[in-house]
Amino acid sequence: MHGFGFDAVHDEICVMSPLAQAVLIFRGAANGEEPPMRVIQGPKTRIQGTAYEANDKVTVDPVNNEIYVPTDPTPNGILVFDRTANGDVAPKRFLGGPDTQLRGSPAVAVDPVHNLLLVNSGDAMLIFDRTASGNMKPKAVIRGPNSGMGRISSFQVNAQRGLIIAGGRDGFIGAWNITDNGDIPPRWKIPVQQLTGYVASGIALDPAHKEIILSAAGQRIRPVRGIMNTVITFSWPEIF
């Protein structure tokens, strides 16, 4: 499982069952062997992954009540479901095609304030209108050596500040502006790998405490302290 979502508006956990092509929605306080409240699964869903990645990521937008599922290999794109969907249901829309520049199983985030869909595909941050559908080009792409944009399993958007918090190629976590386009460097960065020896794979934001929380597991990089699994928290008031 490489990316899932917590819906703080409806108090729900949204997660993929990667090998069963299913989206599972649990109660936010679920514990033990509690079954999901809803399951999106079946032929109409068009959910498909690869032999390698399966279906490893899902994103929830609690403001617009939508769930985003990257799908691969053919068609390569993002399926969008209603948040309350249950059973064998068709997606509301599909964003995919060669012009989208979507590749593999990318991480997805939604900015409900500015109505943007952001996708970290390869070493690029693709920015679409939130309701983009079909074979649409992104309206902006952050990519290039100055940007330092890398690839991470999950990233975040601070919609109130208009900031994208994502992973950089040299193991840093950076904050880019949602209006950035091109080879634009981040406004701030925390050099996580340099500071800790870990390369972060997932990002969560805690606005109340002005902190970011990172998951990190040894991934071809052996941390010096010899412990391969960790969760690290940084104070980052600048982005809140």
Place this chain on the structure above:
Amino acid sequence: MLSGMGLRLHGRTRTLVLGGGLAFAAALLGLSWVVHFHSRGSARLISIEEAPDLGDSCYRPASASLARRDSQRGLFAEFGEDTVHAQDASSTVSLARPPVRDILDTAPIYSSVGVDVERNEVFLQDSNTWSVRVFSRMDNAKPGAPPTEPRRVISGPKSDVQFNSCVYIDPANGDVYSVENDIGDSIVTFPHDATGDPEPKTKLKITHRGFAMMLDNENQELFLSVQYPPQVAVYRKGASGDEKPKRLIIGNKTRLSDSHGLAIDTRNKLLFVNNWGNISDWQVPGSGRFEPPSITVFALNADGNTAPLRVIQGPKTQLDWPGAMSVDPGSGDLYVANDMGQSLIVFHGKDEGDAAPARVVKGARTGLSYPTGVFVDAVHKEVWASNLGNSTATVYPLMANGDVAPLRIIRSAEENKASLKFGKTQALVYDPIREQILVPN
């Protein structure tokens, strides 16, 4: 330094606000102005705006930043220039501050157990520190004693031990096999006395998500279970590099589904594979479904899209995320590390359908905590479990049943340790309602 009460620009009066050091000086003088400089070439005035009254604070709230951008665009439009939001690499502010907290487990998290019955050694696979730890079979951490010291530890970049899910000891020569379940996608072997960071004797490239392995020394074959696409790959024993399997058990008739533990009964020529029931055909969209967990039984020489000889499946089986399996060659009994069931469950080799286990080792006295590894030591009539939940390995009489205390405990942490059970911390979310971090294993 600019000063003054206002500045006429394009017929409008605005208050000039100074940024940076100028703002500080201005604040001392009771002034509050922002000046925005074009970032190309030399500095020049590009816009002015009234700043909110912040008293003596030099902090500029976000709204002022957004206002700055709007005024920039407006001003550029008036001057006929393109909107610029240029930040060169030198403008990135790098915050080299240490973390405020971290969550990690410093103890081993044991995913598998193998035993060298000839040399009386126990091998434990640790996915938290990427190591194989070797202990004496007779080690026993009594209450109050410090953690058990390993005799040897295999770990390091040359060893290529990573998120390994299975350690297996070749009964013929004591060679150590270890299966990497995630990004390594390999089976490495070491001589029985390997220690430190050795180069593997052999390294076999396997398909992604290999989970458990076993050797059939009679036929010189290596069996490997693969979670997804679900299959059993059978290699030549000694295969290395890119050598392909001799045969594959794969296809919809096999009823393999998210396959995990694997065991061989060489006397009765049987192959056992347990399955978690998460299944789909990755080439067919929307083909996913959930099935109950099961144990599928095949002929040892099964090949291709072959139906199992029988299937153990149903609520009476108590199967709950079954992990490793091991056969008692004398009786044919099948021992299963029943992870979420917090138990070792034992089936007769001929069981079929919704069969209740013949024996269940479970309860507070057992010390079992999310057991994912199991090994039958038929020589000494014992069965071992490796426990993901408390950094221990525990051993019981082979015919143990019920809530029985272990004969011995290998313990690699403090007593009553509750492990974080981090398998691989690839993702997380934050629950602001409960102020909790959710980390999938």
